[in-house]
Amino acid sequence: MTLSILLTFFSTLIATPDTSIHTTVEAQAIVSDAGVTPFWMRSLQYGSVPMKNPGLVLRAWNGKGYNLKKKYDWKYEVEATGWTGKQNDFWLTQAYVSGRRGKWELWAGRRKEVYGLGDTAMTSGFYAWSGNAVPMPKIQLGTRDYLNFAKGWLGVHMTYSHGWFDNQGPTLNAYLHQKSLYGRLGKPDSFINLFGGLNHQVFWGGEAKEKGGQFDYYPSSLNAYFYVVTALKNRSIIPIDENTSWYDAWNQYGNHMGSIDLAFQIKPNWGKILLYKQTAYETGRVASLTTSDDGIWGGSVQLKNHGLIEHVAIEYLSTANQGLYVASFAKVLGLVDTHYPETENYFNNGASGGWAYWKKGIGTPMIVIDSETKFGGTTSFRYNAVKSFYFAAHGRLPAEIKWMLRLSQSKHGYIQDGMNYPNSRFIIYINQSSYQIEIEKKITRYINFGLNFSKDNGKLLTNSNAISISAKLKL
Numbered sequence: 002m003t004l005s006i007l008l009t010f011f012s013t014l015i016a017t018p019d020t021s022i023h024t025t026v027e028a029q030a031i032v033s034d035a036g037v038t039p040f041w042m043r044s045l046q047y048g049s050v051p052m053k054n055p056g057l058v059l060r061a062w063n064g065k066g067y068n069l070k071k072k073y074d075w076k077y078e079v080e081a082t083g084w085t086g087k088q089n090d091f092w093l094t095q096a097y098v099s100g101r102r103g104k105w106e107l108w109a110g111r112r113k114e115v116y117g118l119g120d121t122a123m124t125s126g127f128y129a130w131s132g133n134a135v136p137m138p139k140i141q142l143g144t145r146d147y148l149n150f151a152k153g154w155l156g157v158h159m160t161y162s163h164g165w166f167d168n169q170g171p172t173l174n175a176y177l178h179q180k181s182l183y184g185r186l187g188k189p190d191s192f193i194n195l196f197g198g199l200n201h202q203v204f205w206g207g208e209a210k211e212k213g214g215q216f217d218y219y220p221s222s223l224n225a226y227f228y229v230v231t232a233l234k235n236r237s238i239i240p241i242d243e244n245t246s247w248y249d250a251w252n253q254y255g256n257h258m259g260s261i262d263l264a265f266q267i268k269p270n271w272g273k274i275l276l277y278k279q280t281a282y283e284t285g286r287v288a289s290l291t292t293s294d295d296g297i298w299g300g301s302v303q304l305k306n307h308g309l310i311e312h313v314a315i316e317y318l319s320t321a322n323q324g325l326y327v328a329s330f331a332k333v334l335g336l337v338d339t340h341y342p343e344t345e346n347y348f349n350n351g352a353s354g355g356w357a358y359w360k361k362g363i364g365t366p367m368i369v370i371d372s373e374t375k376f377g378g379t380t381s382f383r384y385n386a387v388k389s390f391y392f393a394a395h396g397r398l399p400a401e402i403k404w405m406l407r408l409s410q411s412k413h414g415y416i417q418d419g420m421n422y423p424n425s426r427f428i429i430y431i432n433q434s435s436y437q438i439e440i441e442k443k444i445t446r447y448i449n450f451g452l453n454f455s456k457d458n459g460k461l462l463t464n465s466n467a468i469s470i471s472a473k474l475k476l
Contacts, residue, residue: 021065021066021067021068022063022064022065023063023064023065023066023475023476024061024062024063024475024476025060025061025062025063025473025474025475025476026059026060026061026062026473026474026476027058027059027060027061027062027471027472027473027474028057028058028059028060028471028472029050029057029058029059029060029451029469029470029471030055030056030057030058030469030470030471031050031051031054031055031056031057031058031467031468031469032054032055032467032468032469033054033055033465033466033467033468034465034466034467035463035464035465035466036053036054036055036087037052037053037054037457037462037463037465038050038051038052038053038054038455038465038467039435039437039455039456039457039462039465039466039467040366040369040409040435040455040457040462041407041409041435041436041437041455042437042453042455042467042469044126044133044366045124045126045131045132045133045366046132046133047094047113047132047133047134047135047136048094048133048134048135048359048361049082049094049135051084051086051087051088051090052088052373053087053088054086054087054467055086055087056084056085056086056087056088057084057085057086058082058083058084059082059083059084059085060080060081060082060083060094061080061081062078062079062080062081062095063078063079063080064076064077064078064079064080065077065078067101072102072103073100073101073102074100074101075098075099075100075101076098076099076101077097077098077099078095078096078097078112079093079095079096080093080094080095080096081093081094082094092135093111094111094113094135094136095110095111095112095113095136096110096111097109097110097111097112098110099112101145104144104145104146104147104148105142105143105144105145106142106143106144106145107140107141107142108140108141109139109140109141110138110139111135111136111137111138111139112136112139113132113136114130114132114136115127115130115131115132116129116130116179116181116200116259116260117129117130117200117260117262117279118183118196118197118198118262118263118264118277118279119262119264119275119277119279119297119299119316120275120277120299120301120314122312122314123301123312123313123314123393123394123395124299124314124316124393125297125316125318125365125366125367125389125391125393125407125409126364126365126366126367127260127279127297127364127365128260128279128281128296128297128318128364128365129200129202129258129259129260129279129281129363129364130179130200130202130363130364131362131363131364131365131366133361133362133363133364133365133366134357134358134359134361134362134363135358135359135361137164137165137166137177137358137363138164138165139162139163139164139165139177139179140162140163140164141160141161141162141163141179142160142161142162143158143159143160143161143162143181144157144158144159144160146158147183147185147189149188149189152188153188153189154186154187154188155184155185155186156184156185156186156189157182157183157184157185158181158182158183158184158185158198159180159181159182159183160179160180160181161179161180162177162178162179162180163176163177163178163179164176164177164178164179165177166204166207166358167358167359168210169359169360169380170210170353170354170355170357170379170380171209171210171211171352171353171354171379171380172204172207172208172209172210172219172352172353172354173207173208173209173210174206174207174208174221175204175205175206175207175219175353176204176205176206176207176221177202177203177204177205178201178202178203178205178226178229178230178255179200179201179202179203180200180201180230181198181199181200181201182198182199183196183197183198183199183262184196184197184198190268191268192267192268192269193265193266193267193268194265194266194268195263195264195265195266196262196263196264196265196266196277197262197263197264198261198262199259199260199261199262200259200260200262201232201257201259202257202258202259203229203254203255203256203257203258204255204256204350204353204354204356205219205220205221205225205226205229205254205255205256206219206220206221206225206255207219207221207353209352209353214352215246215352216246216248216351216352216353218244219244219246219249219254219255219353220241220242220244220245220249220254221242221244222242222244224239224240224241224242225241225242225245225249225254227239228241228253228254229254229255232253232257232285234252234253234285236250253284253285256283256350256353256356257283257284258281258282258283258347258348258356258364259282260279260280260281260282260296260297261279261280261282261287262277262278262279262280263277263278264276264277264278265277270305271304271305271306272302272303272304272305273301273302273303274300274301274302274303275299275300275301275302275303276299276300277297277298277299277300278296278297278298278299279296279297279299280293280295280296281295281296281320281347283345283346283347284340284345286324286338286339286340286343286345289331289336289337289338289339289340290328290330290331290334290336291322291324291327291328291331291336291338291340291341292322292323292324292328292345293328293330293331294319294322294328294329294330295319295320295321295322295323295328295345295347296318296319296320297316297317297318297365298316298317298318299314299315299316299317300314300315300316301313301314301315307396307397308396308397309396309397309398310394310396311395311396311397312394312395312396313392313393313394314391314392314393314394315390315391315392315393316389316390316391317388317389317390317391318365318367318387318388318389318391318411319387319388319389320347320368320385320386320387321386321387321388321414321428322345323344323345323346323347323385323386323416324338324340324341324342324343324344324345325342325344325416325426325428327341342426344416344426346385346416347368347382347385348362348364348368348382348385349381349382349385354380354381355370355380355381355382356382357370357380360372360379360380362382367387367389367391367409367411368382368384368385368387369382369384369413369461369462370382371383371384373462374461374462375460375461375462375463383415384413384414384415384431384461385415386413386414386415386416386428386430387411387412387413387414388411388412388430389409389410389411389412390409390410390411391407391408391409392406392407392408392409393405393406393407393408394406398440400442401442401443402440402441402442403440403441403442404438404439404440404441405437405438405439405440406437406438406439407435407436407437408435408436408437409433409434409435409436410432410433410434411432411433411434411435411461412430412431412432412433413430413431413433413461414428414429414430414431415428415429416428417429431459431460431461432459432460432461433457433458433459433460433461433462434457434458434459435455435456435457435458435459435462436455436456437453437454437455437456438453438454438455439451439452439453439454440452447474447475447476448472448473448474448475449472449473449475450470450471450472450473451469451470451471451472451473452468452469452470452471453467453468453469453470453471454467454468455467455468455469
């Protein structure tokens with residue numbers, strides 16, 4: 002019944018003939034021996050896969066793309082997701098409208114995105130903004146590709162947006178400030194390209210859901226917004242907000258976080274090689290390079306020709322520094338961290354809540370939100386000191402059967418309290434392994450059939466073995 006309603010709704014959107022408009026409908030059945038969906042089956046899916054099973058997931062998507070031959074054009078996407086079974090829900094995973102002039106675009110709504118430099122197709126999840134949670138509603142102005150300067154030898158990509166958090170954590174009516182700036186050296190078709198840049202996110206404003214604590218209100222005026230955007234600590238530039246607490250006045254307005262990224266790309270005739278580093282940051286002390294070893298180290302090889310193996314990616318994530326020690330690079334340069342030994346405590350921000358939206362982590366899913374662990378919780382990230390190794394690959398079997406493999410072996414811990422005694426702030430680690438193998442076969446021109454086998458084994462997540470069967474219809 003739900004599927005027929007979705008089909009009827011989306012068929013009305015394509016009544017006007019337009020070859021750039023397309024529709025996809027998908028059904029996915031999931032069952033496991035523990036009633037919990039394994040890690041790689043539910044992660045990096047923009048919150049569209051339920052935590053509990055058995056169940057049925059229904060998705061319907063309709064969208065119009067840009068006509069790049071036009072100087073001005075517009076596009077939209079609408080995607081509805083429904084769950085039935087052990088969990089029941091229905092919402093719009095995507096719903097946005099975008100306008101374009103050349104490479105500039107302005108859009109508003111809920112849109113699937115990731116932020117960072119790396120292998121977007123095979124990653125374990127970019128550090129700050131990974132595509133793990135349901136997309137947040139935003140208004141964004143930026144470029145949809147690199148703007149080329151100096152006869153194409155220099156490229157610049159930038160975004161600036163304002164968004165709205167949900168009210169499912171301890172803070173109500175909070176805002177998102179987000180911006181990014183990336184550069185490219187080398188022409189788009191050069192043999193070698195160098196990339197670098199950063200993304201900056203701020204969870205700010207709002208009020209405490211339960212009043213009477215240390216912080217009931219967080220500044221949300223234009224004056225506060227100035228300090229949110231600039232991250233300046235000199236409060237004499239413009240008057241501070243009257244609701245400013247001592248914490249905001251002497252630190253930063255809101256919770257700032259993101260990644261500073263570097264990438265190196267080689268494009269031989271047979272494919273593409275990509276090496277990248279995403280360095281995690283949450284405060285200005287990143288300038289001291291104390292925590293420069295925290296983040297993602299990654300590399301991938303992609304082949305042009307179709308075959309048994311077409312794409313391989315390897316990543317190592319470490320978030321175990323957090324100010325516990327001074328990174329080797331900082332020691333070599335002789336840099337001093339005036340905030341040592343304070344703890345960064347990634348993805349957490351005291352009373353205002355964690356880096357989550359709709360009860361899913363916004364950043365890398367390898368830092369697992371408490372509610373998805375064996376120990377339970379809400380929107381916090383207790384086990385945020387992580388060391389993980391990740392491998393992924395995909396290719397084609399005979400009969401044009403596509404396959405994809407994901408493997409991760411990780412250690413998850415936390416840094417003990419006792420800021421003034423760094424030697425006592427040891428990390429307690431627990432092990433976790435997660436696996437996934439997925440195959441997909443095109444049955445007809447319009448229908449794809451998929452199988453997904455996933456497994457979790459360890460002390461952080463519920464041990465689980467699951468299988469999902471899916472069918473996708475493209476119109």
